[in-house]
Amino acid sequence: MIVTGTFGASPYRIRDLQLFRDIDDPAVARALADCRIVRLPRGEALEDGLRARLYILLAGSLAVEAALGEGNVDRILPGESVGEQSVLDDAANLDAIVALEDSELLVIEPDLVWQLIESHNGVARNLLRLMSFRIRATNARLRRRQKLGEFYRQLSLNDALTGLYNRAWLNDALPKLVARARQDSGPLSLVMIDLDHFKRFNDTHGHMAGDAALVAAAGVIRAALRPTDFAVRYGGEEMMAILPATPQAQAVMVAERLCARMRETIVFDDMRLPLPHITGSLGVATLVAGQDERGLVEAADAALYRAKEAGRDRIGT
């Protein structure tokens, strides 16, 4: 960073600087006349040491990688300033500021910034406007980041093919649902669903058709459940319906409905030609005293095994 002269002796004009917009006061011009202008060569960082100063970019451009930015870079253009917040709270600037091209900056020492704020309402007003703009931009960025975080959270808890909840969701949610059922002394049922002879379906019609069958089965499950139930893709062709506040007899009715609808569902191949119907075997289990989530899943699995053994396309309990 090389000092190249003073503002008073430079060709730059006060009215082009955002902080001094609409201020036509010779006293301000006099106050700024002795301020230094520094040159920051392209690629060089603005080293401010421990002293907080206000910098106004006169020529060139700067990149500010804000602490909050996580890789987001703000571009500072001529007339804009950096470091105003550091001056106000008297703290060193923590943002990394680098010249994107050979740049010239006006340096205003903190004492002078305060003096200008105190003696010129217009400077105070402009500074507040600039700060308000910065706060709004930061808030918008925070909101975007929050939304993105929620989007990725949802993505990490849903199965990409079927859109049902995935195993990660189940591992987190099922213990909570079991604990709540215990606390409420209410029933909780599981229906484990496994597509029948799915390997044969894949081998005969291709993996893509298999995927279409999985999506169709997931659609059947989703459509048949109440808003308070949950549909999960447990593994490859195994899915699960979690039915809170549902006793065994009611869960069996839900399973029968699922089994019937699965049988009736038409799966289309990529040429929109209907494929042979898929069927599923379903195992129903209801939480019993002393059972944990693992025991409940094992019970539903065992019931599913019985349905397979009994000939598939049916319910096991």
Ligand SMILES: Nc1nc2c(ncn2[C@@H]2O[C@H](COP(=O)(O)OP(=O)(O)OP(=O)(O)O)[C@@H](O)[C@H]2O)c(=O)[nH]1
């Ligand atoms: N297309 C497709 N197939 C899958 C996917 N995940 C698992 N599979 C297939 O599902 C089949 C499961 O086969 P098996 O476990 O032998 O069971 P099955 O053929 O359904 O036989 P039963 O369960 O005894 O009726 C395997 O061929 C897997 O490749 C998937 O995401 N897409």
